[in-house]
Amino acid sequence: MCGICGFSGHANDGLLDQMGNAIRHRGPDGLGCYSDGRMNLCSRRLSIVDPVSGGQPVENEDSTVFAVWNGEIYNYRSLITELKGKGHLFSSDHSDSELIVHLYEEYGIRFVEKLNGMFAIALWDRNKECLYLIRDRMGVKPLFYYYNGTEIVFASEIKSILLHPSYPKKINANALYSYFSFQAVSSPETAFWDIYALRPGTILTFAASGKKLTRYFAPSFSPVSKDSLPTAIEKIRFLLKDAVKLRLDADVEIGTFLSGGLDSGIVTTLASSLADHPLRSYCLEHESRRPGAFYQKEKDTANAARTANACHTIHTTAPMTASDMISELDTVIRCFDQPFAASASTWFLSGRAHSDVKAVLSGDGADELFGSYPLQQLAFPMQYFSQMKANGLSPADMDPTLLVPFSDRSDFLANLYDYSGGSEVRLSYRMLNMTDDEKALFLSDEVFGELISKKQTLLQLREIFSSLSGADVLNRSLEYFQTSFLPDQVLSYTDALSMAHGLEIRSPFLDCRLVDYVNSLPGSYKIRNGETKYLLKQAAKGLLPDDIIFQKKEGFIPPIHDWLRTELKEFVTDTLSPSAILRYPFLKADAVQFLLHKYYRDPTGNDYLADIIWNLVCFARWCELYV
Incomplete structure (x- = not known):
């Protein structure tokens, strides 16, 4: 490396x-x-x-x-x-x-x-x-x-x-x-x-x-494999185990990242069974000053300890606080050289791990391979909903089993359908952090006016989707994530934030043999009856307890939404003050102030606005460092 x-x-x-x-x-x-x-x-x-x-x-x-x-x-x-x-x-x-x-x-x-x-x-x-x-x-x-x-x-x-x-x-x-x-x-x-x-x-x-x-390579989702579901599960177990085995080959000590969830739990369990000595494992705990506020991560931390105990790893839990986020944000941005508002958790966990090991195994890539994100959860229900609407049926006439996990949220599906018209491109567009119309509210016409008027982001998505090869709606969504979100976000932050500490991260789920095989399988194997990552969960049986396999996904992300309203509030308002924003020609200061006022005036908070605010905060800090 x-x-x-x-x-x-x-x-x-x-x-x-x-x-x-x-x-x-x-x-x-x-x-x-x-x-x-x-x-x-x-x-x-x-x-x-x-x-x-x-x-x-x-x-x-x-x-x-x-x-x-x-x-x-x-x-x-x-x-x-x-x-x-x-x-x-x-x-x-x-x-x-x-x-x-x-x-x-x-x-x-x-x-x-x-x-x-x-x-x-x-x-x-x-x-x-x-x-x-x-x-x-x-x-x-x-x-x-x-x-x-x-x-x-x-x-x-x-x-x-x-x-x-x-x-x-x-x-x-x-x-x-x-x-x-x-x-x-x-x-x-x-x-x-x-x-x-x-x-x-x-x-x-x-x-x-x-x-x-x-x-020389692009993820391919065709032709579709004719393997039965049980055969696919057995092949995935074999390929994943061999991928882990190959990634344990090194002349230095290797550890694992262990978040407490499914993906890292499988990797750690397999690695421990293949290693000839106890491995080190590392878990990140997000702390908050607010009593009891761990962003629902207490269960993940406890499950990581359970898995580590079962695997006999030398386990370390590293804390991360809001004050850590403030003090390290500029350093994190320098790792990328570009504006970046995704998770910084890898920076803090790598900082702890590199004092013991030079390389770790992680669960990166499993979500993009097997289907986990909201856009994938919506794929089949929205396809069915759109077909029924086109046939003149109302939600009450639809088969609720085909809308799982949104069977009791037909109003939510109806709103998405009204916005997207059943289009995969429009649905993906709606799920972005900001659409072109929303960017028009906050970005200056001086710099971005032409891009806003052309609806450049919508055009970008249309171009991406026009090249997708997946035979079903879920596989097309996975292909979109594998060719954009995975390299531009997940792998980008994983590499930059770990290598900043001289730590190598190895990802068994991205073994080329496993990727090719899983991509060849029909989408109905990957999300089944509303169960995300169904294939992987079935392959994990016998390796992890069922309550860990089937627990609700929390994600390897810091509790930014929680912190924005408490520990980060002063930092946010200072970073996005009118005088700070007006130093650069990119943002509309009055619109940003209105956004902050609206967010902090609402006592319940608003996760959608929180994402936009954090996006703007990270951009403002990048401007200070590079512009």
């Missing part, structure tokens, strides 16, 4: 060191550089596999191919055996770094299709004078680049690119506009003009002829 950066053109050792040191937190164990007057590569190393001889950059025998990369190749042992059988010589017996250049020699750039892992790779072929930038299938590891027509600059984090003298620093209003809807910037754009995120499953080729992007 590492951080990487580099640029084309003449050697500049000072600049290369400076860019590398900007991401030292990603790889505190070593610095490695390469320059030949045409390409410059740098790696900051976090040594987890082959600490002695697994350094970077790596090169082939005749020094014509060089690579720096960030990530882990979990099937590296079988690939090394395969290449040795073809005559390749390795200086190390188990380096997944050295593997990359030999795979390229043997198979060319399509070698990436043989990898099971998480990775961001920069590979330089001196003979071809060609640089390849490659990102893993699901987008676990980040990679950003700037290209001006002649030069290319790349890095694991934007902050390194900002140091390069060729980059003319400029804010990207298009990207900022998407942030207010998605709580994160939508890739491939970033908050900085002409700096792009390489999309998951993509190869960028840079040569004298210019730049080319090639997609």
Whole structure:
């Protein structure tokens, strides 16, 4: 696991060191550089596999191919055996770094299709004078680049690119506009003009002829598997267990994140059964000054302790308070270099874990694979409701079993139908943090007027949904989440906030074999009779107690809604004061003040307004740090 950066053109050792040191937190164990007057590569190393001889950059025998990369190749042992059988010589017996250049020699750039892992790779072929930038299938590891027509600059984090003298620093209003809807910037754009995120499953080729992007992987939901439900459950158990086993392979101690829920509980249980020594597990407890206010997380904390006791892990519960959120928010935002309003929990938990271990297993990806979010819960009920409305039936005439879990909330479904007309795009649009019309209330016309008038976010969603391949409404929703929400939010914050502490997170649910298989299954297996993640819950039977398997999902998020009305109130009103907002041209100060007044005047609170307020708070802090 590492951080990487580099640029084309003449050697500049000072600049290369400076860019590398900007991401030292990603790889505190070593610095490695390469320059030949045409390409410059740098790696900051976090040594987890082959600490002695697994350094970077790596090169082939005749020094014509060089690579720096960030990530882990979990099937590296079988690939090394395969290449040795073809005559390749390795200086190390188990380096997944050295593997990359030999795979390229043997198979060319399509070698990436043989990898099971998480990775961001920069590979330089001196003979071809060609640089390849490659990102893993699901987008676990980040990679950003700037290209001006002649030069290319790349890095694991934007902050390194900002140091390069060729980059003319400029804010990207298009990207900022998407942030207010998605709580994160939508890739491939970033908050900085002409700096792009390489999309998951993509190869960028840079040569004298210019730049080319090639997609080598996209989540596929067709053809649909004909496996029976019991067969699917057994296959998922096998694939998940093997995915956990592969991710326990390391030369350093590995722990687990254990929230107390289903996903991390399965991973911890399987990992403990496969490990030859007690593992360490880590749980985050969100504290509040308000008596009894743990945001309904007491049960999760207790269940994490139960699972840890059953698995005989060395368990640690780390506290997080509202004051921690205030003191660390700027640091968290700097981890991303972009405005970001999603969960910061990983920052605090990683900070505790990294003092003991260099890597942890987590349950990331299970929700996006098996179906858990409100939009997925609505998929089948809204489809049925829309069909019945089109046939002239009233809610009273409908089969309530087909509306589960909304059987007693037909008014809620009716309101959504009135807004969306049964359209998947319009329904997804309504579930965003802010629509175009809502953004028109708070964003300045000076900067965002054209985007608002074009309803840019609605157009963006239509473009995304037009490319989806899922055969049923639930699988299309999952495909949408896997290609946008997962890489742009979940994996983005997981990587940035853990690597800021030099901690690697490994996600068994994102094993490419498991992803491909689960995506091939019909949506009716994933949410069944209103039960979310039905397939995974069935696979978990015998591993976890039923009350943990079937408990209501709480989510790995801090209680921002709770804190906004109490401990965070003064911080919020100061951050969004008229004088603070008017320092930058992005927001309408009077509209933001009206929003705060409306929210704090309501004694019961309003979660929808709270989300918008926190979104604006994080944006205002980003402006202070970067604009």
